[in-house]
Amino acid sequence: MYKAVIIGGSAGSFQVITKILSSLPQNFHLPVLLSLHRLKHVRSGFVEALSIKASIPVIEPYDKDQIKPGKAYLAPANYHMFVELGNKIALSTEEPVNHSRPSIDLSFTTAAQVYRDKLIGIILSGANKDGAYGLKKIKDYGGIAIVQDPEECQVKTMTESSLRLTKVDHIYRTNEIIRFLQNLKP
């Protein structure tokens, strides 16, 4: 019944993402969009690092690539990553938002506008408030909002900002996020 999962994270989220990607079933039935803060001038290495343990393919998409189930799409360095009508990736070099490009708020907001109540948004550890507004938009459109338990986060700012702005559906530790995704029915 859902159409996509979108995950936002920054400082302290890398190991959590790695665990999630390695725990998904190989035939996971949804696309996973990853909007993660990263060094803007380092184009290569990140997708390779995430791919090592992932059980589904991790791709750094090109502009207008079709979004397909069972694949993870990592926002490329120094681009915003949007979801475009027609279930496509759209990239943008517009000015940074919350000092960030990719901006989690923009990825989440555009995904919410396309997938509406069929979207699951997850905010992980991070050191700024980017993502808080985007998670609110997912909730406003009727999607599911999940925040990593701040007690477990290496850096709490992002999750706490999200919790201040939105009445979320779940506050989960990493293993609970994984169980939630594993139990999703096609």
Added chain:
Amino acid sequence: MVRYEIGIVETRNVIKTLLETFDYDFSDYALTSFKRRLEDIIINNGLKDADGLIYRLKNNKDYFEYFLREITPETTEMFRDPSLWRTLRDDIIPDITRTSGKLKFWVGNFDSGEDLYSLCITLNELGILNESTIYCSIISNVIEHKIKSGKIDFKQVETNEANYTRCNGDKNYSDYVTVNNGMATIDTKLIENVTFLKQNTLFNNCPNSVKLLLFRNQIIYYNQSLQDKIINNISNSLVAGGYLAIGAKETLDNTNTSNKFTVINDAEKVYKKKTG
């Protein structure tokens, strides 16, 4: 605080106004980013909604040039993707200088000056700036004035300098830029001989016999059919064997034009136009 959001119908109404009043066709721009930019314009100009924007466009003809500036994303960084600029300097442009005919370069994307100045610095360091013919597309007169003033957003200087350093050039970024009282200005002599080409959204003003065309991070703002149309159009400007550089995460594979080009450098997205 909830940000204003423009609906699809309102967006179409704005597009209709732009076409009927100004003959500028935005109908095949990628919707997500186009809507977002309209929202920014409406919010930043204190217009209440799409109707407010349409009213302003129709009743204040001078406003249109400002609208064109605002609807076009700034390129924001000089020497963005230093590895591309190294490739241009070390491989592509030297190859061009070995061909016969004029050295013609075209910054085709709607640049806010960053790609143009980066190209001119590169040509200058190769010692061929004065013998080069350089064109630069602009969509708004406001942007042309900004580029000619040489003024750079002070916040960008650090990024520009870091990018320039990663190009391993012969000089220092500070050789080209002066900083005074929190204002940064780039040496406008670099662009003395540049010809600015005012374009509409469909690129109605294309030069010919171009050897290198930069068209970086422009087609990301188009839907697929407009990507096809514009790439076909601008590629007519290139000589056979001429080079096209697009953005690092753009690809001709999602267009119907990839058979016209050979991939020269896949990581930097440099293509060469086939003969015939």
